[in-house]
Amino acid sequence: xxxxxxxxxxxxxxxxxxxxxxxxxxxxxxxxxxxxxxxxxxxxxxxxxxxxxxxxxxxxxxxxxxxxxxxxxxxxxxxxxxxxxxxxxxxxxxxxxxxxxxxxxxxxxxxxxxxxxxxxxxxxxxxxxxxxxxxxxxxxxxxxxxxxxxxxxxxxxxxxxxxxxxxxxxxxxxxxxxxxxxxxxxxxxxxxxxxxxxxxxxxxxxxxxxxxxxxxxxxxxxxxxxxxxxxxxxxxxxxxxxxxxxxxxxxxxxxxxxxxxxxxxxxxxxxxxxxxxxxxxxxxxxxxxxxxxxxxxxxxxxxxxxxx
Numbered sequence: 001x002x003x004x005x006x007x008x009x010x011x012x013x014x015x016x017x018x019x020x021x022x023x024x025x026x027x028x029x030x031x032x033x034x035x036x037x038x039x040x041x042x043x044x045x046x047x048x049x050x051x052x053x054x055x056x057x058x059x060x061x062x063x064x065x066x067x068x069x070x071x072x073x074x075x076x077x078x079x080x081x082x083x084x085x086x087x088x089x090x091x092x093x094x095x096x097x098x099x100x101x102x103x104x105x106x107x108x109x110x111x112x113x114x115x116x117x118x119x120x121x122x123x124x125x126x127x128x129x130x131x132x133x134x135x136x137x138x139x140x141x142x143x144x145x146x147x148x149x150x151x152x153x154x155x156x157x158x159x160x161x162x163x164x165x166x167x168x169x170x171x172x173x174x175x176x177x178x179x180x181x182x183x184x185x186x187x188x189x190x191x192x193x194x195x196x197x198x199x200x201x202x203x204x205x206x207x208x209x210x211x212x213x214x215x216x217x218x219x220x221x222x223x224x225x226x227x228x229x230x231x232x233x234x235x236x237x238x239x240x241x242x243x244x245x246x247x248x249x250x251x252x253x254x255x256x257x258x259x260x261x262x263x264x265x266x267x268x269x270x271x272x273x274x275x276x277x278x279x280x281x282x283x284x285x286x287x288x289x290x291x292x293x294x295x296x297x298x299x300x301x302x303x304x305x306x307x308x
Contacts, residue, residue, distance in 0.1 A: 045283040048178055048244045048291065053185030055286035058099035064123045065098025071130045072096060078132035079105045079119050087142060088216040089113075095185040101125070106188055112220070113149025113212065117142050118188040140201075141188075147205040148190035148198040150212055151237065151271075154224040158271040165267065166195045166241070173256060174246040178284070186289045195241060198273075202236035237273030244280045244291060252279040252297045264305055275305035 046055075068075055076093045083091045091107040102122040109115050118141070122131040152159050170176065177194030189197030207230055211223060241260070245252060257279045264275050278298045280291035 044285050044287055046286050047248060047282055048280075048284045049176060049246075049282075051284050051286060051289075052179055052181040053095065053289060056095075056097060056186045056289050057287050058097050058104060060100045061098030061103075063098070063125050064101065064103055067123050067125070067128050067130065068096050068098050068103035068121070070128075074130055074132050075103060075105060075121050078121060078130075078135050079107065082119055082135040083107065083142075087146060088213060089146065097186075098123075103130075106185055108184055109146075109149060112153045113146055113191070114152065115145040115149035115190045116183065116187045116192055117145035117190065143209050144200055144205075145188075145190040146212065147200045147209045148237075150208050150223065151200060151205070152191040152198070154220055154227065155271050156220075158269060161267075161269040162196070162239075162271060163193065165263065166193075169260065169263075170195070170243075174250070174253075175243050175256070175279075176246045176282075177243060182289065195243060197240055197242070199238045199240075200236060204230045204232045204236065232272055237271070238276070239271065239273050240276045240278065242278045242280070242291070244284070245282045248282045251281055251295050254297060257297045257299070261300060261305065264307075270307045272307055275307065276300045277305070 075096060079093060080091060083089050090110040092110055093105060093107055095106040097104050097106070099120075102120050104118050104120055106116070106118045117137070119135050119137045122134045122136075123129070124131060166177075180194055183189075183192055183194055187197065189199070191198045204227070208223070208227060211218060211226060241264070243260075257277065260279070261277050264270070264277065276298070277300050278292075278296060280296045281293065283293075284291040
């Protein structure tokens with residue numbers, strides 16, 4: 001039951017920085033409506049250019065946060081061992097955030113496949129004890145992160161095309177992405193950049209993951225060759241582009257938004273998959289790492305833009 005409580009507390013991490021349609025009023029209002037019954041003060045929102053993820057919090061994590069900080073070295077080693085033993089992958093620890101009955105530990109893989117994800121270390125609050133031998137994660141969370149990293153690794157040229165487009169878009173228009181520090185500290189969204197994150201599911205990706213676990217040193221060429229016989233359904237690879245307006249007090253530009261959607265629809269050489277595009281104003285909620293508001297533009301329904 002403890003794991004279920006923790007899962008509820010950290011489930012939002014899988015949607016961080018992506019826009020989970022939280023309905024909020026304009027920042028000019030004295031109080032902003034948040035998730036569920038939570039009322040978010042306007043002061044909780046900061047310019048996305050200033051946001052590094054340091055202020056990010058999880059529900060009921062005050063006590064565990066203190067215990068986790070006091071046992072940081074033990075937690076870091078336990079999580080590194082967890083990934084090495086179970087996923088044959090070395091990781092770097094970026095952030096530890098207290099939650100109900102434990103701490104969420106945000107990590108980045110070292111080398112390829114490159115991805116961001118998290119693990120959970122249970123904490124006995126009464127004993128103020130870290131249960132380092134019971135590290136766990138949400139079902140499929142890490143596997144999904146690894147497969148997106150593998151997919152990006154074997155389709156590096158296509159992702160380079162997407163990256164080049166978005167970098168030029170940012171350079172030529174009043175837009176920004178999130179800071180890389182925020183992606184590292186609270187992203188946990190598989191293969192990700194300041195401009196987009198990815199998710200994957202299905203038989204193709206299960207096989208991709210299995211090949212990596214069987215041989216973590218498998219080369220990009222070997223992996224690409226062995227996967228040619230599998231049919232990739234674009235519905236199963238999701239790429240969510242999330243951008244912000246560069247200037248404060250500026251609503252999302254609908255004309256610019258429509259241009260981005262049109263560009264993605266018409267571009268050749270992009271990674272196969274299904275795309276969504278989200279555009280926020282300049283503010284992000286510092287506690288939830290979420291820029292979604294009533295003004296946010298998200299016209300692309302899931303899987304609407306497909307690149308075969």
